[in-house]
Amino acid sequence: MDAQQKAEDRAIERRFNRGMLLRLLVVVGLMFSFGYALVPLYKKICEVTGINVVTTRDLYGGSLKKNTQVDKSRTVTVEFDSNARGPFAFRPVKSSMEVHPGELTTIVYEVANGQSRDISAQAIPSYAPKQATEYFKKVECFCFKQQTLKASEAREMPVVFVIDPNLPKDVKTITLSYTFFEIGTPVAQTAAPAGQGS
Template sequence: MATHQATPARDNRTLLLKLSLLACVMFVFAWGLIPVYDALCRVTGLGKLLQPDVVSATPAATLAAPIVLTFDATVQPGLPWQVRPLVSTLKARPGEFVRVDYEITNASNRRVIGQAIPRYLPAAAAEYVKKLDCFCFAQQVFEPGQTKRFPVVFVVDKSVPAGIDSITLAYTIFDVPGRS
């Protein structure tokens, strides 16, 4: 009975073939996740985070008690941006349109691209803040030393529960890797 002796060259070719096949399968899997993720976002509404909300025409703000609105921003560690709201707090009634400007400066000597992600406190308030214009809807490109102002325009929905008497709208700014 003859035994088959594997040679190192044959073993290397077999290993290379298996690893190449594994890399191809991983690549196809990663690209296949994109339409699955898009479908998941459409079904669950997760993708609406970075899109303007739709607000129906409303009469003047209601006589409900004003809500204290606080504005904040943080930057991912290592991202050379300075981000600040030009107003830190204000009061607005549900149904009243609010505009707050944020000022962003690229404090580095290189071109930087970033993306802002909004966060609401309390988290339950998120469904009642309807943003119409926001720098978080798109990636922002900054040249070295450049400063820009961006408006955030929103309305607090009139159906906000009475227990929510203050809302913090905070942004976290992240670097968009590979795009700078």
């Protein structure tokens, strides 16, 4: 009787374990499906409500959505200037461009190290007219940090900027000028004065 009872208990336990395993597999499958469905659901909710929209292109390769912060009624001429203080060539690829306030714009500057040594350099921007400085917002710029150019290296360095739509209406032209200068210019060794030992 005890052996038969134990066999029945084991059979009940196996059925219970199989049933529990099946339930757990169903729960895992439902959780995975729910997690998988959350991404498109979240995107759809954000699209409908207009919240948390980071990009201007929809996720499925559709057309660009209109940026309502761009002032299409105005055009500002941005002129680009460059000055080099060191043994390298430095210039913008375009001397000017027409932009709308609020529009994300990119200009590229080219720099070339004609020396047979590495050079460290830093760019310092300036703006004209001076009042335009606070309205010229750089998102990305090579002027944010020092640049190290290897011997005979040439590179293109972008500047991504936006002109604030609150720019005064009388400002029609802004000049962005960079002075690119060498840092840590090598100093020629000089002979020690007579009478001084090392």
